[in-house]
Amino acid sequence: MSINFGGYRRPDDTVGVRNHVGVIPVSVSVSSVASKIADDAGSFAKATPHQISGNQPKAARQQTERVLTGIGKNPNFGAVLIVSLGTEAVDVQKIGGGIAQTGKAVEIISLIDEGGTKPTLVRGSKLVGELNEEIAGLTRQQVDIQELIVGVECGGSDATSGIAANPAVGNACDRLIESGGTACFSETPEFIGAEHILAKRSVSQSVANRILEKVDQRERMGGLMGVDLRGAQPTPGNQEGGLTTIEEKSLGAISKGGTKPIEDIVDYGEQLSKGGGLILMDTPGYDVESVVAKVAGGAQIIVFTTGRGSTTGNPVAPVIKVTGNPQTYEKMANNMDIDASGILKGESLSSVGEQIFNKIVQISNGMPTEAERRGLEEFAINEIQQNELR
Amino acid sequence: MSFGKRTSMSEYIQEQIILILSNHDNVGTALRECKTGDQIDQQDMSIRVKQKIRFAHKVAIKDITAGDSIIKYGEEIGIANQDIESGEWVHVHNCDSNRGRGDLEAET
């Protein structure tokens, strides 16, 4: 029995669960211009503001270009307006061309060509309206759930995360993968202590080796800042809460990805494949940057577990918040989508996992998440720092 | 004191007090605080609690020998550094990490 949802079929055969016009600034210098264009246009326009310079060194710039392109390609965007200053080293044409390969309409606007802020706001507004006219008439079509790529994140973790919300979301990921979809989790620092288990679950030696290599790199990055990431975990607060070893903490974190074999590990913002099973992505643990990476990789939906009550969303993809802490669910009900705390009272993992899976389908069909209702759309891109490049 | 609601002298309804994440686990996680002497009978295990176990802390659900793996999520989370009886609290005092502080074995 196949599971369907109603999605927007794009020219490149991907499917969106939303039908927005993206407004993407190329550099920090025009982020506020992009945000203003989108705010003035209306809720169909979603800006992706960030704080990355237009003149990074090449090695760092490649990641930024990949992410901006991937964000534009995400099937939740039906059309895209790119905003540039005009003098950035970032290859704006390459980004525009990359996005246009999906077949969606792309416009590029430059502050210098338009003649400054005001004319850019005026023309940007006009373009966004025109782009929206092109896509507003599209209707959802019934498609199979294997069109979905779901990104999974955890943030604001507490003692309930590893025993309730994460395993429950893992159960939902297993169901998604069994139905032919893709699930992706990331946050490489949280693999530390359990990387050998991830390696063991990999489908090939080369994937296993890459996982270990990425974990090693993240540990060394911590070392750059004088921090022993391995030795510093679990923190005193974690230990108070019941976590004994780093293995236990990381196993609790990776349980959010479920139990399936690991097909691959990709780089920050690299494209994720449809029907790809369980895929890891190498990202920092920093929530907002980590979510953005998966969305740039093509995830149309994010499932985000939080014990303490993270409230962040994303402008491109709906973020479903799952908490296993009953106090958090009660206190912050307007920012949470799923209460997984039933597990603490004996409800089965399978039962809560099924609820989460059903919620994924509902949200894919167009039901808004609490973050979407409140317009919570945080966005940040990871920047490769100068001391990492040495 | 034993857990479970007695509806009548002949019935006994179990509540889940200890969460066990995998069949291979030798520790469970307390879903509420347990006191010394509590007898916990569940479908998946039966123990007599030997010490106070706080919410989300671990309790041994089998006897564990020094040097054995502590298993949770079906995987080793550490090594027992002393013998541990079923019903004892399992934490930093009797469970050592095997992958902390850089002295880890390279395993693929």
Added chain:
Amino acid sequence: MSDDSVQHRSQTPQNIRTSEGIRGNICVLPSVICSHIVADRIAAELANAVSVPHDHGCAQLGADNDQTKNTLVSIGKNPNVQGVVVVGLGCEEVQSTEIAQELENSGIPVRELSIQGVGGTAECITEGVNLANELKTENKIAHNGKIDIGDLKVGIISSDFTESTLTKAEPLVMKLVNRVIGHGGTILLGGRERFVAHENDFSDRCSSDALPEIQKLVDRYKTEIPQEIRVFREATESSSEEIFKILGKNKIDQVIRYGHQAPDQPGLYFVDTSSRVEEAMTGLVSAGAHLIIHVTSDGIPTGHPVVPVLKVTGNRTIYEAMSEDIDVNAYNQTPADLEKLIHGVCGGKLTRAEEHGLVSFAIERVGPSM
């Protein structure tokens, strides 16, 4: 998680801020990216508040984490800020309670709250507005806007070193530098590429106190700044006479670390920022700038939420293309025009950036996100 907001006690504030501002706003200060939307919405509901949203405060380690925290505290102490509402999420590393405590210790009127403490984003917005209205701030616009340039702390940042910047715009700004210092004011100059690209040529441009400090930062950055980035290339390709001309007749008295305040003594300070203007402006505001002069041959239009930013360009093409975004052009306007404009701005006249209202608030990083 935070419960009580930090109360303002009626006692004489410690004498940390002796200077008054030229703008008077409440600053709604998110301690972390996760609370920035709430901060924006609180500020939007108030007549006299600005928000300083940024992308950090979480997953930062060591010196990188400290820099974000120090910067946010210093922003709260800027003379243009009349009071602060600190907004946190609750579980982040850069704790809103700590920032609020440091501000309170310095005598700044402050309130604090967190999304998790209050219990939700909508609730936090409502409570944040209430707390802002509790702040008893005086209208502390210095001298009702009639300022002598010797009263000012002027921040200066050039985001490039193109020919028009070095041969036209900076020489014009240099005249102002001389005037401000001559009248007993303060110049806060950012942009370390200038020094790193000319490491053997600045010993006579620094005081004996400042020289070893600048030498230290040059030694650190010369292996870190990639040679290929545009602004560094431009700095290298210029002569040392051109690159240091902006200092005028003056020597650098002292180096101020990013995110730290300059002392309340007049002089010429070098603030250790990059030339990435959005981050550099924040460094200058942390140091205590009342206003910023941004020299740009690209026409980067963004302002800063806390201080007025004046755009100066020597690039005729840019000026003709984007004249509404530029305050002073250096090829047919004069230093006297710039100084007159500054007087006007102190008296309430809006800069071009204030007119369009688009601002950026970014903090320089010294390490990777974890």
